[in-house]
Amino acid sequence: MNPLKPFSFSPRQAFRVWQREVSVYRYVYKSTIVSNLMDPLIYLMALGFGLGAYVNRMQGLPYIQFIAPGLISSSIMTAATFETTINTFVRIHFDRVYEAMMATPVTVEDIVVGEMMWAMTRSTIYATVMLTVVTALGLTRSWYAIFVPFMGVLGGWMFATLGLTYTSLLKSIDQVNFYFTLFITPLFLFSGVFYPIDNLPQIVKAIAFLSPLYHLVEIIRPLVLGRVDFGVLIHLAWICVFILIFTAVPVNLLRKRLVK
Amino acid sequence: MTSIVEAHGLRKSFGTTEAVQGIDFDVKASECFGFLGPNGAGKTTTMRMIGCVSPLNSGSLKMFGLDTRTSGRQIKQRLGVVPQEANLDEELPVEENLTVYARFFNIPSSVARDRSKELLDFMELTEKRSARVSELSGGMRRRLLISRAMMNNPDLMILDEPTTGLDPQARHLVWDKLFELKRRGVTQIVTTHYMDEAEQLCDRLAIMDQGRIVENDTPQSLVQKHIGREVLEIRLSEKEKSQILALNSELVKGHDSYRDLLILYSDDAERLLEIIKKTATNPEYTIVRRSGLEDVFLKLTGRRLNE
Numbered sequence: 001m002n003p004l005k006p007f008s009f010s011p012r013q014a015f016r017v018w019q020r021e022v023s024v025y026r027y028v029y030k031s032t033i034v035s036n037l038m039d040p041l042i043y044l045m046a047l048g049f050g051l052g053a054y055v056n057r058m059q060g061l062p063y064i065q066f067i068a069p070g071l072i073s074s075s076i077m078t079a080a081t082f083e084t085t086i087n088t089f090v091r092i093h094f095d096r097v098y099e100a101m102m103a104t105p106v107t108v109e110d111i112v113v114g115e116m117m118w119a120m121t122r123s124t125i126y127a128t129v130m131l132t133v134v135t136a137l138g139l140t141r142s143w144y145a146i147f148v149p150f151m152g153v154l155g156g157w158m159f160a161t162l163g164l165t166y167t168s169l170l171k172s173i174d175q176v177n178f179y180f181t182l183f184i185t186p187l188f189l190f191s192g193v194f195y196p197i198d199n200l201p202q203i204v205k206a207i208a209f210l211s212p213l214y215h216l217v218e219i220i221r222p223l224v225l226g227r228v229d230f231g232v233l234i235h236l237a238w239i240c241v242f243i244l245i246f247t248a249v250p251v252n253l254l255r256k257r258l259v260k
Numbered sequence: 261m262t263s264i265v266e267a268h269g270l271r272k273s274f275g276t277t278e279a280v281q282g283i284d285f286d287v288k289a290s291e292c293f294g295f296l297g298p299n300g301a302g303k304t305t306t307m308r309m310i311g312c313v314s315p316l317n318s319g320s321l322k323m324f325g326l327d328t329r330t331s332g333r334q335i336k337q338r339l340g341v342v343p344q345e346a347n348l349d350e351e352l353p354v355e356e357n358l359t360v361y362a363r364f365f366n367i368p369s370s371v372a373r374d375r376s377k378e379l380l381d382f383m384e385l386t387e388k389r390s391a392r393v394s395e396l397s398g399g400m401r402r403r404l405l406i407s408r409a410m411m412n413n414p415d416l417m418i419l420d421e422p423t424t425g426l427d428p429q430a431r432h433l434v435w436d437k438l439f440e441l442k443r444r445g446v447t448q449i450v451t452t453h454y455m456d457e458a459e460q461l462c463d464r465l466a467i468m469d470q471g472r473i474v475e476n477d478t479p480q481s482l483v484q485k486h487i488g489r490e491v492l493e494i495r496l497s498e499k500e501k502s503q504i505l506a507l508n509s510e511l512v513k514g515h516d517s518y519r520d521l522l523i524l525y526s527d528d529a530e531r532l533l534e535i536i537k538k539t540a541t542n543p544e545y546t547i548v549r550r551s552g553l554e555d556v557f558l559k560l561t562g563r564r565l566n567e
Contacts, residue, residue, distance in 0.1 A: 008332070008333070010333070012366065013333075013364070016363045016364050016366070019360070019363055020349075020360050020363070023352060023356060023360050024349075024351045024352060027351065027352070028351075095347070095349070095350050095351070096345075096347035097347070097349060099313075099343070099347050100343075100347040100348075100349065100361070101364060102313050103311055103313065103336065103339070103341035103343070104336055104361065104364035104365055104412075105333045105334075105336045105337045105364060105365060105366075106364050107332070107333070259313070259314070259315065260274065260314060
């Protein structure tokens with residue numbers, strides 16, 4: 001296969017792939033939305049109320065208010081990541097959904113874009129639900145928060161690109177675990193969700209700057225708390241550049257995997 | 261008659277394995293064309309190339325007059341593909357397997373709903389329309405796969421071993437449905453390693469072995485050309501075998517030999533047996549039977565396992 005072969009992409013066919021995921025989601029959303037959102041909500045309660053009772057203030061905020069926007073950000077990450085790792089792996093290898101699609105006027109390019117769109121959709125749904133819960137708890141301080149769902153789209157895109165890239169290289173489903181333990185969990189803990197990274201050693205700060213989640217947190221927190229300044233644009237630019245550079249990578253890798 | 265598929269010098273390798281080594285064939289409108297061959301002969305690879313999912317290494321493949329290299333999407337719009345292993349959507353109920361699939365062909369949803377009802381009825385699956393795929397038996401899955409492949413009213417159906425793994429009842433039901441499709445004028449390409457299936461369904465057959473097409477004709481002509489009307493099988497020693505062959509009877513159209521079994525092809529096997537019995541030998545086992553495609557198949561592809 002020539003990796004430089006021109007893309008054969010049709011927006012309409014990508015939309016058809018996305019529609020398939022919507023059709024499936026109609027059967028599973030009740031169970032998945034609860035189980036997937038329990039996770040960030042448990043963190044919010046346990047750490048916000050529990051640890052928050054001991055932590056005085058974080059950047060001048062009650063602790064629960066500090067971590068709430070961080071957990072909205074991490075729910076965007078987990079939604080897109082689950083979708084493009086475990087679920088995509090099952091669609092490639094176990095259910096062979098893509099094989100069935102490729103017998104129709106759908107190409108690998110359409111599949112990758114459709115799956116990315118779906119991951120973004122799911123991230124946006126989760127970001128919106130999380131934002132609603134956080135707002136209901138009285139933790140939202142600004143109307144800027146209405147831009148949070150839009151960050152679900154961009155953040156979902158970014159983590160879908162990463163997830164699909166990793167999944168296209170996998171040989172067995174057990175290898176998915178590495179992605180979570182070696183990549184997603186460290187991102188979750190070192191990207192400013194639970195504490196500001198300003199006070200960390202220089203080297204850790206430098207690594208954090210490479211973390212996609214860090215930039216997402218640094219946009220969503222100002223939006224939710226109404227502290228929007230020029231810095232937000234820098235983080236937004238980082239995410240946009242990331243997307244522009246890396247989106248084509250999983251397209252090429254999955255083409256190698258699926259077209260034989 | 262116009263050719264729907266024209267293949268010249270198709271080649272496909274995976275690493276160092278040459279799965280398909282330069283094959284030519286053409287499929288005409290409304291016929292059922294079969295690829296018959298042992299496992300590993302290159303049938304599935306050929307089907308994947310016809311299905312526009314596996315790019316050729318070299319050669320040319322035109323379908324409906326379009327080049328598969330450049331017009332994959334337009335060609336696939338007109339194909340109905342039934343894969344060897346079921347890849348139904350396990351996450352969707354039976355009927356939605358059809359309607360969701362129809363969307364990939366951009367069929368309007370009202371049309372897809374009507375068509376799915378019609379096809380579930382045709383394939384005797386109406387009772388199962390709300391069932392999960394996991395609740396279906398092997399035969400039902402295969403019928404659902406065939407229904408799914410028909411959602412876009414294809415001009416050409418590609419069926420890769422459509423009855424492998426099914427019980428006799430289910431096989432006959434599938435054959436019945438495929439025969440009905442043929443009667444409606446739907447062109448079909450079928451792979452199989454079942455002789456009865458090839459004889460039942462196919463107007464023309466390409467016998468494949470080790471990536472090549474070794475013969476290509478109607479089932480009747482293949483049998484007539486390579487075997488004749490009847491077959492005589494005798495079990496005897498090597499020495500006796502050569503004695504019989506030394507007779508060089510004009511009744512023997514050809515022969516094959518496997519361990520202590522001598523297989524003689526003839527248009528009059530009874531008379532041949534009488535002659536043989538006169539030559540002192542007294543074989544312990546003889547059988548005279550009508551010839552069939554299996555004889556052609558074994559003659560052309562050999563009696564040894566080549567996996």
